[in-house]
Amino acid sequence: MSLAAAAEMPEEFSFSDADFEALAQLARAEFGLSLAVSKKPLVYSRLARRLRARGLSSFREYMALVDRADEADERLELVSALTTNVTSFFREKHHFDTLRDVLLPELAKQNRIRIWSAGCSSGPEPFSIAMTLLDGLQSLPADLRILATDIDPAILRRARRGSYLREDCAAVPSSFQSRWLIPTPGEPEQVEISQDLKRLISFAELNLICDWPFKGPFDAIFCRNVAIYFDQDTQQRLWTRFATMLRAGGFLFIGHSERLSGPATNEFATAGVTTYRKRALPAPTQLT
Numbered sequence: 001m002s003l004a005a006a007a008e009m010p011e012e013f014s015f016s017d018a019d020f021e022a023l024a025q026l027a028r029a030e031f032g033l034s035l036a037v038s039k040k041p042l043v044y045s046r047l048a049r050r051l052r053a054r055g056l057s058s059f060r061e062y063m064a065l066v067d068r069a070d071e072a073d074e075r076l077e078l079v080s081a082l083t084t085n086v087t088s089f090f091r092e093k094h095h096f097d098t099l100r101d102v103l104l105p106e107l108a109k110q111n112r113i114r115i116w117s118a119g120c121s122s123g124p125e126p127f128s129i130a131m132t133l134l135d136g137l138q139s140l141p142a143d144l145r146i147l148a149t150d151i152d153p154a155i156l157r158r159a160r161r162g163s164y165l166r167e168d169c170a171a172v173p174s175s176f177q178s179r180w181l182i183p184t185p186g187e188p189e190q191v192e193i194s195q196d197l198k199r200l201i202s203f204a205e206l207n208l209i210c211d212w213p214f215k216g217p218f219d220a221i222f223c224r225n226v227a228i229y230f231d232q233d234t235q236q237r238l239w240t241r242f243a244t245m246l247r248a249g250g251f252l253f254i255g256h257s258e259r260l261s262g263p264a265t266n267e268f269a270t271a272g273v274t275t276y277r278k279r280a281l282p283a284p285t286q287l288t
């Protein structure tokens with residue numbers, strides 16, 4: 001239903017400005033999500049199904065529910081309803097071209113390779129990384145890991161399964177399709193990612209605004225179309241934390257509508273469209 005049509009209907013659930021404010025505060029504190037008041041109708045339409053699913057009659061009741069310590073799963077449902085999982089293979093292809101043409105020749109000389117897909121959704125991003133590495137490296141170093149994390153356990157289950165509609169894999173180069181997309185027996189529309197790729201990837205649940213239980217250093221971090229949901233402070237903290245996780249010369253790839261800002265801009269040099277490279281030393285601060 002369009003928002004205009006929804007606006008003309010009597011509201012099924014009461015949703016006061018105070019309820020919205022409480023929800024926005026929780027979304028910011030727990031998930032770094034930025035919810036401007038202009039998003040209230042959108043938030044209503046996204047969360048109404050959760051209220052129905054839980055048999056509630058108002059957003060006030062919903063807020064009381066998600067506040068409960070034993071409702072961690074509902075808080076994940078909340079973040080899942082407020083963000084999208086949209087993703088695709090070789091999305092923003094220029095990042096994979098940079099990975100292949102600029103980073104891969106360096107990686108080929110290393111014994112240890114670490115790449116992080118932060119906010120990996122249902123898996124096309126880390127699988128596209130794995131295909132680019134397997135295709136471009138003559139031989140694989142023994143110590144190669146792709147870490148793929150997301151806040152949403154349901155989407156991670158889909159990622160681990162690695163099963164996709166064939167039509168959703170159209171952007172996978174045909175030579176890669178024949179190597180790594182295995183037809184699913186009895187389901188002509190379905191393919192499964194081969195074990196050769198799956199074994200390179202560790203999928204794990206992680207809220208990016210909480211502590212990270214690993215150290216790096218990473219050669220590259222893909223964090224694309226995730227920070228867009230975060231407020232400015234959360235974004236800037238995230239870019240700075242990514243800088244500490246990357247080796248000098250490591251790459252940070254971000255989404256097409258995201259921009260690096262804040263103190264981390266001194267840590268990175270621009271290396272292409274929405275592509276940044278960690279400097280060996282921070283750039284000197286400009287005196288004004």
Ligand SMILES: C[S@@+](CC[C@H](N)C(=O)[O-])C[C@H]1O[C@@H](n2cnc3c(N)ncnc32)[C@H](O)[C@@H]1O
Binds near residue numbers: 080083149229
């Ligand atoms: C639009 S998808 C982006 C997927 C992929 N990076 C891409 O660009 O195709 C955004 C993902 O970010 C995840 N996400 C949202 N908030 C998050 C948070 N605080 N921590 C970790 N992941 C989060 C969502 O669950 C979702 O899967």
